Amino acid sequence: MRVVVDGLAHTYRRHRVLDRIDVEFGPGILGLLGPNGAGKTTLLRLLSGILKPRVGRIRAGGHDLRTRSGRRALRGKLGYLPQVAELPADMSPRSFLEYTGILKAIADPRERRRQAGELISSLDE
Incomplete structure (x- = not known):
């Protein structure tokens, strides 16, 4: 899947986690390395459509992830497993x-x- 990121930025409570990222990549395996708090999880959540980009643009698999329909269409094609995959104890x-x-x-x-x-x-x- 081709992914294009232009000018992506993200902030949590006035703390800038991602600052104007521009990157493009195609099919294959992508690894993200960095210290805690570097924005790896935030970037993955944005790339997978879990979070909506507020600043910048992400196109993944031909879908614009700024739109709800784009994020929804991507979820039909993409699997995402967080590092800690815990379910609530009361979930059947x-x-x-x-x-x-x-x-x-x-x-x-x-x-x-x-x-x-x-x-x-x-x-x-």
Whole structure:
């Protein structure tokens, strides 16, 4: 997937984490190295469409991530696993699968429930 980043900046509570980043990369594996607080997680969240770019522009897979429709379309193509992937203790397997359906841009709740049920049923086979 081709990704183009132009002038990307991001701030948390007046602390600038990313400062006018310009980068372009294509298919393959990308590694980010840097000290804690350098903005690696923020950059990944922006690149995956979890956060909306406020300053600058990101185009990923032909989608403009400044728009809701662009971020939603990207989620249908992209998987993202945070470094610490903990689920709330009260989340059932079915709830987790339905939540994953939201992340994968399955808008219809009935379709999310159907697919979650189908996956759970397949475990019994």
